[in-house]
Amino acid sequence: MTKMARFLFSALILYALTACETAPAPPTTTPTEMPTETTTIIPSPTGTNKPTNTPELFKLSFQAFNDYNGNGKMDEGELPLEGILTRASTGECITGTDGTCKIKGVPKGDNTISFTDSRNVSLEEKMRYILPSESEIRTIEDGLSVRVDGSGKVALVPLGQGLFTLPFSAKTIYSVSNYYDLDLSSCPVGSEPHTCANIRDWRGGKTTYDNHTGIDFLATLGTPILAVAPGNVIHVASDSASGNYVIIQIDPTYVVHYNHLNTISLTENTFVDRGQEIGTVGSTGNFSTPHLHLELQKDGTPIDFYKDLNSLSSLNYWTKLNTPVSPQ
DSSP, X not given: OOHHHHHHHHHHHHHHHHHHHHSOOOOOOOOOOOOOOOOOOOOOTTSOOOOTTOXXXXXXXXXXXXXXXXXXXXXXXXXXXXXXXXXXXXXXXXXXXXXXXXXXXXXXXXXXEEEEEOOSOOGGGSOOEEEEETTEEEETTTOEEEEEOSSOOOEEEEEESSSBOOSSOTTOOOEEEEOOOOOOSOOOTTSOTTTSSSOOOTTSSOOSOTTOOSEEEEOOTTOEEXXXXXXXXXXXXXXXXXXXXXXXXXXXXXXXXXXEEEEEOOOTTOEEOTTOEEEEEBOOSSOOSOEEEEEEEETTEEEOSSOOTTOSSOOOOBSSTTOOOOOO
């Protein structure tokens, strides 16, 4: 190889080495980072995060009493009731000697409260009705709807052994001439229906007459007559026997007849409250003496307002045992 050839070969080698050293490095790929979600917690005003759907709970107080006049209020002389079992959805309690008890954890709003007379007393002394107002009657099994608002107000539980009050105001002077005849058999033909053996009133006496189906209250002509319970006026009429009369439907089971009225203050298909005037005492029909014939019917059959003292199974229908109390 000539001197010139060797020089050119060396130059080529040097050029090749220099090209390799200065070649740019291949590009590198940096992975793209995906954005991540973040949650911002906004603290509650108290600094504690609480669920918004937690119901407010309150302590509910009750007071049970014998509501003699049936107006839903605890008036002077109406006694508290001990031993009334009171149940809410969150618990239960039994009233003490002052008639009160409390249930904790009752939710805000309308709550259905049930009651049971758990006293160790005879059947006729048990409370069978709730008397929330002059316009309402409920059985004790029905319970009450109580609105809880956190005010701390005591829920009154007005109870009655029966559901009826006296058909007169407290100032009215009256007397009973004839009670309901408890004897189901008729007097012998030709005998005196007021004195025969087959008559008996609720006390065992004979202040009645044969097959008398109600109570005769003697009072002065024109004395106002009051509704003994709330209900619907289903019939207003007059005939030769009952005179001017009114029939009031208390519920699907009970109706009350008011007979021999002088005047009538009601019309059919209207609703009356307890203690509302329905008419005045008269002597219309087959009697000349002013009086009110008050008759209670159960499923169309006359029954006595009073408990038969000689029968364990007999029931009393007055708000206070065998004692009609004025509604006003």
